[in-house]
Structure formats: structure tokens, C-alpha cells
Amino acid sequence: MNQPLARILVIDDEPQIHRFLGPALEAAGYHHRRADNGxxxxxxxxxWSPDVVILDLGLPDMDGKDVLARARAFYEGPILILSARDKEGEKIEAFESGANDYVEKPFGIGELLARIKVALRPRTVAQPAVTKVRFGDVEVDLDMRYVSRNGEPVHLPPxxxxxxxxxxxGHGKVLTHKELLVAVWGVAHTEDTQYLxxxxxxxxQKLEMDPASPSHIVTEPGIGYRLKREG
Incomplete structure (x- = not known):
């Protein structure tokens, strides 16, 4: 079975970086996305839960170190800083905030790809990508964005x-209220637990046999929710 493509997210406000880096990442066999601000x-x-994040420090809406700190509240994957800031203090602060590596601009694509490969190394034993998930009488086709229950389609708004x-x-792990709110509604809604x-x-109501006593979407009081896929 072919290994799934590693997902690389590039957060940088310079269009030329995306024009240069996007094709290089694709040619190296990675799936990539771009973000133009923090x-x-x-x-x-x-x-998207990328396998590696490449993060510029000079972003238009917030400092990259703030993005780094906020990301580390819910993301454990490798974060590589890509920045024109070459002062030792900046690098130390970035590493102390949770960066895994620091590449100065201008950079060589060969060096950056090598650093990405190193960042991915501990994760090469990850399980193959799952495209269909079942729990109870529910099936979710992640490729087709299709949800069914007992073979009948279930409409879910975005x-x-x-x-x-x-x-x-989350693979059965508890996801905090904050993590879920950021993922679905964005960083401006971390306190809007009523949305969640x-x-x-x-x-x-749509997926549980007994919504009043759920067996799959389980509440962890005061913390968040998790999905039990057994049964």
C-alpha cells in the first residue's frame, strides 16, 4: 500500500514564497496548503491537522511567535520557523515557544526539504490514512464528505x-472545548461554548441511537468531548 502524502502547511504572507515553495513541495511528494496570515x-x-507547519514570523495580523504559542495549545506536530529575523534572541524565543527548527530567509530549497524530512522522521510509522470511519450504524466517507446512518444519507451543515x-x-482522545471551537469557528470564538x-x-440527534444517552459522542465534563468508535 502506498504511504499517504505528508501534509505541509505554509503560513507566510509573501506570495513569492508560496509561488516558489508550493511547486517544490509538490515535486518532493508532499501535499501542501497555504495560509497568508496567522x-x-x-x-x-x-x-487540517498538517504533518508539518512552516511558519513565518512576520505576519500581517499577528506576530508569528504568537501564532506559535497559540498553536502549541492544541497542536503537537513539528513547526519549522521560516524567517528573515536572524538575531539569536529571536531564535531562542522561538525555540522556547515550541518551534522544532529555524530556517533563515533567504534559504535553499534543498536545505528546507531536508529539514522537513527530519521533522517527519519520527512520524514515518504513522498508520495509513483512513478514508472511511464507522461507529455504531454510522459511516463517514472522509474522501467523499459523505455521512450515512443505516445506509441512509445524513445531511450535516458545514x-x-x-x-x-x-x-x-482525535482517535478517541478527549478534545477540549477550546480546541474544537478553534477548529470549527476560529480563534475569535474560544469562549463561545454555546456554539459547541x-x-x-x-x-x-442525527447520529446517536439515543441522543439523551449518547454512546459515541461522549461528554467529558468540564473538559470537552471525544468520539468512541467502539460498538
Missing amino acids: TQGLREIAQ KEYALLTRLIS RVAIGQLR
Whole structure:
């Protein structure tokens, strides 16, 4: 079986960086996405769960170190800083905030690809990508963005579908209220837990055998939710 393509998210506001880096990443066999500012980048990290994040420090809406700090509240994957800031203090602060590597601009594509490969090395034993997920009488086809229950299609609006797929990506682990809110509604809504409660309730109505006593979308009181795929 072919290994799934590693997903690389590039957060940088310079169009020329994306024009240069995008084709190089594709040619190296990676799947990539771009984000042009910190807000968009945080949303992509939460929703797409990239294997590696390449982050510029000089972003138009917030400092890259703030993006780094916020990302580390919910993302454990490698983050490579790509920046024209070459002062030792900047590098130290970035590493202390959770960066895994630091590449100065201008950079050589060969060096950057080598650093990406190193960042991915501990993750090469990851399980193959799953395209279909079942729990109870529900099936989710992640490639087709199709949800069914007992063979019948289930309509989920974009927010509900995004919430479901984020729960699926947790592989049974508890996802905090904040993590789910960032993933689905964005960083401006980390305190809007009522949005999350309503969406969880709607998912349970559509997917649970007994919404009042859910067996799959489980509440962890005061923390968040997790998806139990057993049974």
C-alpha cells in the first residue's frame, strides 16, 4: 500500500514564497496548503491537522511567535520557523515557544526539504490514512464528505461536518472545548461554548441511537468531548 502524502502547511504572507515553495513541495511528494496570515494559519492547523507547519514570523495580523504559542495549545506536530529575523534572541524565543527548527530567509530549497524530512522522521510509522470511519450504524466517507446512518444519507451543515471530522481525528482522545471551537469557528470564538453545545446536540440527534444517552459522542465534563468508535 502506498504511504499517504505528508501534509505541509505554509503560513507566510509573501506570495513569492508560496509561488516558489508550493511547486517544490509538490515535486518532493508532499501535499501542501497555504495560509497568508496567522488567523488563517491557526484555523488550518486546527481543521487540517498538517504533518508539518512552516511558519513565518512576520505576519500581517499577528506576530508569528504568537501564532506559535497559540498553536502549541492544541497542536503537537513539528513547526519549522521560516524567517528573515536572524538575531539569536529571536531564535531562542522561538525555540522556547515550541518551534522544532529555524530556517533563515533567504534559504535553499534543498536545505528546507531536508529539514522537513527530519521533522517527519519520527512520524514515518504513522498508520495509513483512513478514508472511511464507522461507529455504531454510522459511516463517514472522509474522501467523499459523505455521512450515512443505516445506509441512509445524513445531511450535516458545514459546521457540524467540521466538528464531526475533528472528533474523528482525535482517535478517541478527549478534545477540549477550546480546541474544537478553534477548529470549527476560529480563534475569535474560544469562549463561545454555546456554539459547541448546540452543534454537539445536533450531531447527537442525527447520529446517536439515543441522543439523551449518547454512546459515541461522549461528554467529558468540564473538559470537552471525544468520539468512541467502539460498538
